[in-house]
Amino acid sequence: MTVKLDPWGHFAIEKYEKLFTQFGIEPIDKVLDKLPSPHHFFHRRIVFGHRDFDKWLEALRRGERVAVLTGFMPSGHTHLGHLMVIEELRYLQSLGAHIKVVVADAEAYAVRRRSRREVIEYGREYITHALAWGLDPDKTEFYFQTANTPTYYRLIQMFSRKVTMAEMEAIYGRLEPAKIMAALTQAADILHLQLDEYGGYKYILVPVGADQDPHIRLTRDIADRFENELGLKRPSSFYHKFIRGLDGNKMSSSHPEYAIFLLDPPKTIRKKVFMALTGGRATAEEQRKYGGEPEKCTVYELYMYFLYRSDELLRRVYEECTGGVILCGACKRRAAKLLLEIIEEHQKKYREIAESGIVEKMVRIPDF
Ligand code: TRP
Ligand code: SF4
DSSP states (O other): OOOOOOTTSOOOOSOTTHHHHHHOOEESGGGGGGSSSOOHHHHTTSEEEEESHHHHHHHHHTTOOEEEEEEEOOSSOOBHHHHHHHHHHHHHHHTTOOEEEEEOHHHHHHTSOOOHHHHHHHHHHHHHHHHHTTOOTTSEEEEEGGGSOHHHHHHHHHHHHTOOHHHHHHHHSSOOHHHHHHHHHHHHHHHGGGSGGGTSOOEEEEEEEGGGHHHHHHHHHHHHHTHHHHOOOOOEEEEEOOOBOTTSSBOOTTSGGGSOBTTOOHHHHHHHHHTOOOSOOSSHHHHHHHOOOGGGOHHHHHIIIIIOOOHHHHHHHHHHHHTTOSOHHHHHHHHHHHHHHHHHHHHHHHHHHHHHTHHHHHSOOOOO
């Protein structure tokens, strides 16, 4: 069976391993011992695959010029899915990498059909969360696509010349002008940092969700074609699995009742965790006898992604669950408590950052 990677779709990808053979994404395994310091996303295989990430790490280690560029679409309030990228950025920043983040407001307007006012507000919210989560404002840059320079826009125009419709359709399937624009714009997001106006060539890493790989493939092809003319070179990338919503599907703002938003009131978060899909058995009796199934459980996923950075503590939850020692009610109560500690602390920082006016100082916010 072939899997389809649709960057504009809403699907969870069940079999991430298929992406290795089908698209040539490399498994993350061999890179693990090259990481200068460990992070649980990697050894838990939440970040499961990459393209040339090993080469990028090598360039970083040798002190060559490197940068990280990623982005997100401001089509809803920021949730735990977005926080995964922010967490990855914080880690990459701790390794010494320069970080640039694009707010894909042009894409959200054209493809997700949000109003300009909405995407600007969601964008501002996202940037505030990124800073509140600990990205260093002195070492991170943000921009809105629609407020970027003529040089960047010129790149989008130039890219359009060397891509055919047949190629685009081979990568994305049928697509309308808005998506063609969005794809070329994303290629410009990733590659413009290599232009002279932006300090010249540097090796770019793009950390993203697995659904974004089609854009990376396109961007790598485009880079090859502009190597002579503009000195562009292929970016590297790594991919994470999506955190699932509490109903078991990909977490998304289009299903707000199953997503955990970073600004949800504590009461709402507790309620959401309590109704989450678990890997529990039909009755308490059966669960004591057979144990639960953490692999299926969205609460276990919360522990694994965000609640327990310590492997020892995570293993304990796993064993308590599979051994039938703990039942889902108690397990959820503990998860909700841990999550609330993290979120309430974060919300406090969020308010500080929002009130400080730093976002407006750092970023040019489009007027409309
Ligand atoms: N398409 C991305 C998303 O859906 C957003 C995005 C725009 C992006 N430009 C980018 C991501 C460049 C990584 C790199 O979220
Ligand atoms: Fe999930 Fe916890 Fe229930 Fe196990 S005990 S299925 S980890 S909620």
